[in-house]
Amino acid sequence: MPVPVPKRRTSKSKRDMRASHWKAVSPTLGLCPQCHQPKLSYNACPKCGYYKGRKVMKSEEEKKKKKEEKK
Ligand SMILES: [Zn+2]
Structure with missing residues (x-):
């Protein structure tokens, strides 16, 4: 079975257009x-x-209490 292979190398422009959608989300x-x-x-x-x-x-307070008990 032939494997699909891209006919042309992705141009700089097309590559960078794709990169514009790759960003961090808050x-x-x-x-x-x-x-x-x-x-x-x-x-x-x-x-x-x-x-x-x-x-x-x-909760944070309970965690603090646990630490104090250990000491
Ligand atoms: Zn809360």
Whole structure:
């Protein structure tokens, strides 16, 4: 079976036109409904550990407490 092969080398112009669409995207930031701190959307809040009105992970304060207990 023949493999499809480009007939012509991509010109500088066409190559650079493609490159113009390749850029960094800024992360979607939102406010936490629990502690009203800016956080990443669709991620648990790192400050209070809440996501969709439910506690899903340890908050920053609880992490600090754990560290103090170890010392
Ligand atoms: Zn929060």
